[in-house]
Amino acid sequence: MGLFYVFKDTLSIEEGLGKMKEFPGAVLLDVRSEQEYSGGHIEGSVNIPINKIAAISISKDTPIFVYCLSGARAARAVKFLQKMGYDAVNMGGIAGYKGKLV
Numbered sequence: 001m002g003l004f005y006v007f008k009d010t011l012s013i014e015e016g017l018g019k020m021k022e023f024p025g026a027v028l029l030d031v032r033s034e035q036e037y038s039g040g041h042i043e044g045s046v047n048i049p050i051n052k053i054a055a056i057s058i059s060k061d062t063p064i065f066v067y068c069l070s071g072a073r074a075a076r077a078v079k080f081l082q083k084m085g086y087d088a089v090n091m092g093g094i095a096g097y098k099g100k101l102v
Helices: 013-020 034-038 050-055 072-083
Strands: 027-030 064-068 088-093
Touching (some): 013 064, 013 088, 050 072, 072 088
Parallel strands (some): 027 064, 064 088
């Protein structure tokens, strides 16, 4: 079982950002396209579009919190990452995020 076995399958963005603080070194992963990412993203996030997720080079010991626009791509990315041996959790989408985007 991974680090996230205690979490439900999907956290809200706000819940996810709060949980990230409990895991020093965790990665906030945005799986939207490069164009979507450049149009505004959560500060500190890393962009790896879902179609490039197989090339991920993050240590498997690193917790990964994944988001996209609505949560659908994040869900697919999390399943793929988990099959690859990563501890990843879906934070859903930023469509309803009320925080600041950069």
